[in-house]
Amino acid sequence: MMAAQVITxxxxxxxxxxxxxxxxxxxxLVQIGCTKIGDDFEIIYVYDKDFTLLSYRITVKEDVVIPSISSEYFGAFVYENEIHDLYGLHVSGINIDFKGTFYKTAIKHPFNVTITKEGDSCQNK
Amino acid sequence: MSKQITVPFGPQHPVLPEPLHLDLVLEDETVVDVIPSIGYVHRGLEKLVEKREYTEYVFIAERICGICSFIHSQTYVQGIEQIMGLEVPERATYLRTIWGEYSRLHSHLLWLGLFADSMGFESVFMNAWRLREHILDDLEATTGGRVIQGVCKVGGVRKDITPEKLDEMLKGLRGMEHELNDLTNVFLNDSSMKHRLRGVGVLKKEDAYVLGAVGPTARGSGLAIDIRSTGYGALGKINFKPVVEYDGDCYARCAVRAKEMFTSIDIIEQCIKKIPDGPVDMKVTGAPDGEYFSRTEQPRGEVIHYIKGNGKKNLVRHRVRTPTFTNIPPLVTLLKGVDLADVPVVVLSIDPCIGCAER
Amino acid sequence: MTLFENTKIVISSLFTRPATLMYPAKPAKKTANTRGHVTINPAGCITCRTCQRKCPTQAINVDVKEKTWEIDNMRCVVCAVCVDTCPTTCLTMDNQYRPAMTARGGIEKVTVAGPKKKEPAAAPANGAKPAEKKE
Structure with missing residues (x-):
């Protein structure tokens, strides 16, 4: 068993x-990840040093503009563009801003909506 | 100053097995800026946790990537087990480690072949893939699948390996070692290879660290980032040292992978010698309630599965940060300043796996 | 000599047999463990629907009333979970791969025996319930 992880x-x-x-x-920088819980969005920033994780969590509503950390970590642009494209959250000041074209998805902000497919005979019934 | 032109590279390119698009800004023959774009094969696998039970989701987690498939499922189940506080039978952790190292061997052989192919060295490509076939045969005989093994489950593994088969596997690997030596000798000592790889696409140690490079890309630049050192699975009881090279060029990244194959064989040998008898799985009841960052070392680097459950059968969130995804910023940096003709080799030297990166 | 490091391998390959199999003239390699495709023994199925519920790709559809067992081969990923969880072991894993499909379809429908008749002349829907409770 590994040590417990604390998210501040x-x-x-x-x-x-x-x-x-x-x-x-x-x-x-290890990763930035977003989770949708109800109407809130949790964004977790994870850093690592010598295999020890340092994690920070912010909880925001959809209309809040999140500041980019790409001025500190150049590589943050991939995560921040991902959050924008999948969840529709706004991140300001990204160094390479794809403006919603990082992922080319048929449905806009796919992780922000839940679509139930019906009429397929082999779906769980 | 000469005029700048933009050359699109990909998404369809002979050297790329998967769609990655790069806009290369050139000044004469030299790349001065790169804008990467992915998103051609985004499948939204992470969203499926809301519709599948956490035990069924193992198979979906495994299908994130066709090469590091086993380690993806291992990472996922380790995260679930950590949240639920399960002590997995020891034999299962050893078996997971053995299969994990087998998939690292087959991934590195695949990559060495593709890398030779990117330089037009077709006979090495064929030879590497011929050797890879032995690894895949062993995987198929023990798990039932060549690339999608499907043997991990929450609480253990689904198949056991008999002691006779373990001995046979070890014998097979020992017999392969001299062939692997011949193969890596071509990559490390052939003068045309050295000519092509030395000093091309240099990633400095400090850059690699700040940009978040992982896996052989980081270890080729002198960073000893190898999550296997944290001792997940049975690796805590195994002696091994991460392979680190210091030049940071394509040759160093190639050398890391070539030498890592022998580390993997060594780890498998130690595992087979130390593996205890006992059950390989346990009964699991309930559902995960909590969150955890599960980390393992894939052939391409550190992978992170963030798992969040709320005590129901369906998880709330499963977020995967794959090694290729975090290796894109280093790729952007190390492409600056290389010649256009070197771009395919440099792109392949980070071992891009776009299916992984986009999930 | 560092110029022709690969020559040794190339020359030895010239004088050995090909490493590849002449598929389909020769059959593909397979082992006892190979997961090829799912087969069902219709006489053993009690329409308990465990396989349908456990299938990660929802490829299996069991109709309790009609007593049919249906698999969508295009959806099936051959993970063998149904084989592992089947209470009567009527599902087995054949180690022969299915041939590649050139058109849509691939749905196989089998009429199965249904639940064991404990109470004769009972409706099949009622009969399925005891089987479900068992697991």
């Missing part, structure tokens, strides 16, 4: 300063 909740305003602090402390 922070405010939207602290995202960039915490990223800057992590970079100063010698952490590398």
């Amino acid at each position: 909740p922070i405010g939207v305003g602290d995202v960039v300063s915490k990223a800057g602090q992590a970079k100063k402390d010698g952490y590398r």
